Amino acid sequence: xxxxxxxxxxxxxxxxxxxxxxxxxxxxxxxxxxxxxxxxxxxxxxxxxxxxxxxxxxxxxxxxxxxxxxxxxxxxxxxxxxxxxxxxxxxxxxxxxxxxxxxxxxxxxxxxxxxxxxxxxxxxxxxxxxxxxxxxxxxx
Amino acid sequence: xxxxxxxxxxxxxxxxxxxxxxxxxxxxxxxxxxxxxxxxxxxxxxxxxxxxxxxxxxxxxxxxxxxxxxxxxxxxxxxxxxxxxxxxxxxxxxxxxxxxxxxxxxxxxxxxxxxxxxxxxxxxxxxxxxxxxxxxxxxxxxxxxxxxxxxxxxxxxxxxxxxxxxxxxxxxxxxxxxxxxxxxxxxxxxxxxxxxxxxxxxxxxxxxxxxxxxxxxxxxxxxxxxxxxxxxxxxxxxxxxxxxxxxxxxxxxxxxxxxxxxxxxxxxxxxxxxxxxxxxxxxxxxxxxxxxxxxxxxxxxxxxxxxxxxxxxxxxxxxxxxxxxxxxxxxxxxxxxxxxxxxxxxxxxxxxxxxxxxxxxxxxxxxxxxxxxxxxxxxxxxxxxxxxxxxxxxxxxxxxxxxxxxxxxxxxxxx
Numbered sequence: 259x260x261x262x263x264x265x266x267x268x269x270x271x272x273x274x275x276x277x278x279x280x281x282x283x284x285x286x287x288x289x290x291x292x293x294x295x296x297x298x299x300x301x302x303x304x305x306x307x308x309x310x311x312x313x314x315x316x317x318x319x320x321x322x323x324x325x326x327x328x329x330x331x332x333x334x335x336x337x338x339x340x341x342x343x344x345x346x347x348x349x350x351x352x353x354x355x356x357x358x359x360x361x362x363x364x365x366x367x368x369x370x371x372x373x374x375x376x377x378x379x380x381x382x383x384x385x386x387x388x389x390x391x392x393x394x395x396x397x398x
Numbered sequence: 399x400x401x402x403x404x405x406x407x408x409x410x411x412x413x414x415x416x417x418x419x420x421x422x423x424x425x426x427x428x429x430x431x432x433x434x435x436x437x438x439x440x441x442x443x444x445x446x447x448x449x450x451x452x453x454x455x456x457x458x459x460x461x462x463x464x465x466x467x468x469x470x471x472x473x474x475x476x477x478x479x480x481x482x483x484x485x486x487x488x489x490x491x492x493x494x495x496x497x498x499x500x501x502x503x504x505x506x507x508x509x510x511x512x513x514x515x516x517x518x519x520x521x522x523x524x525x526x527x528x529x530x531x532x533x534x535x536x537x538x539x540x541x542x543x544x545x546x547x548x549x550x551x552x553x554x555x556x557x558x559x560x561x562x563x564x565x566x567x568x569x570x571x572x573x574x575x576x577x578x579x580x581x582x583x584x585x586x587x588x589x590x591x592x593x594x595x596x597x598x599x600x601x602x603x604x605x606x607x608x609x610x611x612x613x614x615x616x617x618x619x620x621x622x623x624x625x626x627x628x629x630x631x632x633x634x635x636x637x638x639x640x641x642x643x644x645x646x647x648x649x650x651x652x653x654x655x656x657x658x659x660x661x662x663x664x665x666x667x668x669x670x671x672x673x674x675x676x677x678x679x680x681x682x683x684x685x686x687x688x689x690x691x692x693x694x695x696x697x698x699x700x701x702x703x704x705x706x707x708x709x710x711x712x713x714x715x716x717x718x719x720x721x722x723x724x725x726x727x728x729x730x731x732x733x734x735x736x737x738x739x740x741x742x743x744x745x746x747x748x749x750x751x752x753x754x755x756x757x758x759x760x761x762x763x764x765x766x767x768x769x770x771x772x773x774x775x776x777x778x779x780x781x782x783x784x785x786x787x788x789x790x791x792x793x794x795x796x797x798x799x800x801x802x803x804x805x806x807x808x809x810x811x812x813x
Contacts (some may be wrong), residue, residue, distance in 0.1 A: 263810055320754065
């Protein structure tokens with residue numbers, strides 16, 4: 259766990275990327291972890307060709323959840339919504355099903371979290387919220 | 399800390415407790431967590447269990463296991479005698495005069511739900527006065543019963559605003575439901591005084607004693623309450639078993655809330671009549687082993703020198719408070735004059751969940767979050783806190799280790 263905190267996670271926690279609101283998002287969803295009270299909202303702008311032109315988040319949470327959200331927004335930019343869903347599936351598999359770090363890029367930093375089942379939700383919640391936003395269509 | 403020392407000098411007595419011998423009675427404390435020696439600082443969530451309780455559970459299943467109140471054979475007789483005898487033991491433990499006022503339930507939560515569901519004065523639209531420091535278990539059951547929950551405010555130091563309390567009680571709510579000791583702050587509330595206020599206007603009082611019974615002697619008659627609830631697992635006993643104590647006239651006018659075997663007088667398709675209290679509230683086969691284990695825990699606790707336990711806990715609280723206060727950026731939450739061994743705090747720049755994970759890496763078990771007291775955290779303006787809660791089996795060295803890990807976490811996040 260110490261190794262996890264010494265990685266890029268603290269850096270993203272302190273200086274989260276895309277920690278802002280978007281004027282006129284096409285997709286939006288909120289999530290809340292009732293166990294810890296953490297809240298996160300995700301906004302996206304999906305272009306007509308299905309590319310994620312912009313993605314941002316807001317909310318309160320621990321370093322793991324905020325770093326995960328920050329790194330997710332970086333990873334999703336300019337990806338198709340299909341690619342976003344695939345990336346979530348691989349990220350989820352890494353943490354929950356012993357999946358590999360292949361094609362996860364910087365998100366591989368979360369690999370060590372797989373050994374701490376009580377904290378996995380901290381990292382995955384924002385991805386679930388992103389998926390809910392995509393599934394829900396225009397909700398903003 | 400002034401537990402069991404009301405009116406006595408506030409100086410902490412030298413600890414006479416043999417902590418090593420006490421720890422040796424708890425097998426789990428010799429174990430490890432994340433490859434480090436276990437440092438268990440979450441006794442407000444659940445206490446660890448002494449060997450005497452583990453032995454009682456094992457002995458019951460190995461030599462006396464049978465259902466109660468049914469068989470005429472010797473095993474069933476042993477189980478029945480032990481189960482019914484437990485009621486007498488519990489009544490004695492909490493100062494109740496009548497063992498038929500003791501209802502066995504799953505825990506404090508179920509006890510409160512039972513009263514909220516069954517007590518005739520709790521009707522949709524009624525008012526139940528609670529406090530801002532209540533555990534969700536003493537808020538939600540009343541709301542489910544249709545009551546409006548109105549809180550007694552909590553001061554910045556984590557004590558009840560007694561002027562506001564008197565005013566709210568004076569408005570004659572259907573119930574005053576209040577926590578004896580706050581699980582999040584450690585505050586010991588002035589229950590006897592609240593009961594005097596309530597009695598003056600005929601308001602019944604329910605006390606959530608979950609955090610109290612393990613820390614000091616409780617006497618329901620001296621407190622003057624109407625209902626008292628606790629869970630065995632915060633009292634060195636097993637999970638899944640607890641007690642609702644209620645004055646006999648209240649139990650008599652409360653209908654059963656669950657139906658089944660063992661709670662009836664006669665059953666027919668036309669008309670069923672119920673057993674008298676407490677039987678009518680104990681439908682189905684109860685947690686017999688749990689009851690046996692709870693009695694073993696009570697017996698164990700009362701064999702200890704409780705003054706020495708108190709003195710040691712007070713010493714730990716004083717030592718821990720001093721240590722934590724010396725950590726830059728650390729803010730203690732809950733500084734009531736009368737409190738048990740609970741150290742709740744925030745550390746600037748470090749979220750409680752990250753802190754709990756970093757402490758966990760050092761083998762230290764603490765609780766992070768809102769501790770099932772969201773309204774209290776909202777009142778304090780804190781989304782979450784970290785809580786180290788103490789029991790007499792803890793040591794000064796463990797608190798020193800906690801302080802060391804906290805300093806390390808603060809450095810990691812400040813880098």
